[in-house]
Amino acid sequence: MTAELPELPDLRALDGVLFDLDGVLTPTADVHMHAWQSMFTELFTSWGIEPPYTQDDYFRYLDGKQRYDGVASLLRSRDVEVPWGDPSDPITADTVCGIGNRKNEVFARVLRTDGIAPYPGSLALIEQLRAAGTPIGVVSSSKNAEEVLTIAGIREFFPVVVDGVVSAREGLRSKPAPDMFAAGARMLGVDPARSAAVEDAHSGVASAAAAGFGLVVGVDRGAGAQALLDLGATLVVDDLSAFVTR
CATH class of the missing domain: 3.40.50.1000 (HAD superfamily/HAD-like)
Structure with a gap:
């Protein structure tokens, strides 16, 4: 349009x-979208978070925002609070930074493998x-x-x-x-x-x-x-x- x-x-x-x-x-927005979906779908399932992650969550809470701000924004929408942590947190850390780093690992792997x-x-x-x-x-x-x-x-x-x-x-x-x-x-x-x-x-x-x-x-x-x-x-x-x- x-x-x-x-x-x-x-x-x-x-x-x-x-x-x-x-x-x-x-x-690359498509790569980001799929990386977020993969990571949050798994996280929400393992933590029992409802409602499930949807594409609307990407546009409402994640798209265009800095990675950690997006994580915090989406978790707040589900009334979930976790420590902010530090950008150096490993991808296994249940912190805002750790969760964001988990997603970034998926994104970086796809980008370097498939190019853009x-x-x-x-x-x-x-x-x-x-x-x-x-x-x-x-x-x-x-x-x-x-x-x-x-x-x-x-x-x-x-x-x-x-x-x-x-x-x-x-x-x-x-x-x-x-x-x-x-x-x-x-x-x-x-x-x-x-x-x-x-x-x-x-x-x-x-x-x-x-x-x-x-x-x-x-x-x-x-x-x-x-x-x-x-x-x-x-x-x-x-x-x-x-x-x-x-």
Whole structure:
């Protein structure tokens, strides 16, 4: 679904464009989704947690958030509290960090075994923006962003990458707080009000809107077009090829 506009804006005319990664530039959101489902289905069964994990849980509590924040958010939805722990916790630890690390091991194994390629429409838009000299960057909650961009062969295209590693180092709050997108605009040297943010996640759209971006593009890869609009998207498309001029 593309938002009902007579004509989509030309992103090349903006100060800059900041992209989310998973589900926007690369189909890694599917890998994340399956890794979360596998891990939480097993965890909920072994702990006797009800109701069972569903795909809706991914979009509501996990998608777009930093890994440990997502774990804590989903467990709270089931009235389950566990210690936060430490990022160095082993995958066997029943802590927020241990559970998050358990999921990340599954994700990393699939990524390194199967590889990943960018969406063709996203790659075409990146190439068009680069040819026009429009500054572009990546804002991703994932601590795997650098590896994903490198494996996908597009790391060199982005002078600015604000990811989960940068966020932890700089003390930036997780999406849906505006911190990460605001930092991305600052590092790219652009005014958010004259720039675009491109997101597929509920929390990401809310983050970009809160950061004051003049154009918030929602990409509906399953989160729901109306939900993205309700959270602050200016318009919604189902693929970034919609912005590519031919």
